[in-house]
Amino acid sequence: MCAGPVSKGLSAQDVFIAYRGPATSARKALVSICPLCHCESSSRTRAGEELSMNHHFPDSAVVRQAVSLASRAPSARNSQPWAWRVGAQSIDLFLDDIGQPLRSSGDHRDAVISCGIALHHMRVALSAFDWRSVVTRLPDPVNPCHLAHIEVEPRPGTARDVALASAIPRRRTDRRRFATWAVPQDYLDLIELRCADGGAVLRIASSPDADGARLVVEVQDGDASALRAGEATGVVLLEATVLGLASCRLTESPHAPAARDLPRLRLLVPRPVSQVMVKVGWPEANADPLPATPRRGVDLTTVFDPAALTVAAG
Numbered sequence: 651m652c653a654g655p656v657s658k659g660l661s662a663q664d665v666f667i668a669y670r671g672p673a674t675s676a677r678k679a680l681v682s683i684c685p686l687c688h689c690e691s692s693s694r695t696r697a698g699e700e701l702s703m704n705h706h707f708p709d710s711a712v713v714r715q716a717v718s719l720a721s722r723a724p725s726a727r728n729s730q731p732w733a734w735r736v737g738a739q740s741i742d743l744f745l746d747d748i749g750q751p752l753r754s755s756g757d758h759r760d761a762v763i764s765c766g767i768a769l770h771h772m773r774v775a776l777s778a779f780d781w782r783s784v785v786t787r788l789p790d791p792v793n794p795c796h797l798a799h800i801e802v803e804p805r806p807g808t809a810r811d812v813a814l815a816s817a818i819p820r821r822r823t824d825r826r827r828f829a830t831w832a833v834p835q836d837y838l839d840l841i842e843l844r845c846a847d848g849g850a851v852l853r854i855a856s857s858p859d860a861d862g863a864r865l866v867v868e869v870q871d872g873d874a875s876a877l878r879a880g881e882a883t884g885v886v887l888l889e890a891t892v893l894g895l896a897s898c899r900l901t902e903s904p905h906a907p908a909a910r911d912l913p914r915l916r917l918l919v920p921r922p923v924s925q926v927m928v929k930v931g932w933p934e935a936n937a938d939p940l941p942a943t944p945r946r947g948v949d950l951t952t953v954f955d956p957a958a959l960t961v962a963a964g
């Protein structure tokens with residue numbers, strides 16, 4: 651029998667409402683029906699209404715919001731090369747180049763990095779909605795396009811989770827020249843720390859006082875290096891946004907191997923290193939906010955397994 655997971659106050663988003671019995675009044679008997687163990691347990695909203703919740707997996711409204719936030723990730727030429735599959739207990743991320751076919755190893759690498767940023771944003775969004783994610787990267791050895799398998803467990807989100815999630819729609823690729831105000835070393839130290847939490851190394855590649863600071867994210871994780879580098883790039887971009895900094899992904903890291911050297915380097919370096927270069931800095935004084943770039947809608951990027959659909963009735 652399930653104990654029910656969430657002890658904090660619930661919002662309408664957090665609950666899966668299942669109605670049982672005739673609609674006799676506005677205060678209907680609402681019970682939880684867990685789709686996995688079929689137990690029934692109820693909890694109360696702040697307003698005192700009995701609501702049910704699925705404490706194994708977020709309801710479809712939350713999943714849709716999380717996918718929507720993940721899709722705000724930046725991607726090379728805004729190609730959005732990702733596809734999501736939502737099951738009853740998991741979310742899977744796939745590389746999808748239907749929009750813009752990948753023509754070179756550089757395109758492929760950029761697409762995987764973009765997916766890594768989307769994966770990071772998905773995890774941030776889930777955390778803000780009170781779900782901790784556990785990720786298996788490259789879970790299918792025969793399908794390299796299957797980039798990640800995400801399972802979740804309930805865990806109350808922190809104020810920081812919410813701050814990061816709410817920064818997702820505010821972030822822009824800002825290609826304008828930045829102000830000459832120096833990026834505080836404390837800020838860079840914090841970003842470096844957050845990258846290290848995710849297993850990435852952050853190097854400061856330029857003096858932080860002229861047109862922003864150039865940062866190089868570096869990850870060494872075998873075949874998952876590019877994906878993990880994307881995730882670390884997501885860390886840099888969102889932490890910078892929360893701090894009020896503008897950011898821009900720079901085309902090539904000064905230390906990244908040229909594409910023509912890759913086959914030779916693969917022989918020499920058994921564990922490939924992936925690097926992404928990002929510029930962060932203060933926008934020019936009084937710079938206007940940049941408009942958002944368009945994204946494909948959730949229904950164009952996501953397949954919902956029928957078992958994952960939660961139906962609210964009544």
Ligand SMILES: Cc1cc2nc3c(=O)[nH]c(=O)nc-3n(C[C@H](O)[C@H](O)[C@H](O)COP(=O)(O)O)c2cc1C
Binds near residue numbers: 825
């Ligand atoms: C892997 C990757 C490579 C990118 N390459 C470039 C680039 O070469 N030149 C550029 O101006 N922007 C580049 N961008 C930024 C994208 O063009 C930008 O993310 C996209 O247009 C969406 O806009 P937004 O970031 O403001 O949401 C890149 C972004 C990523 C994630």
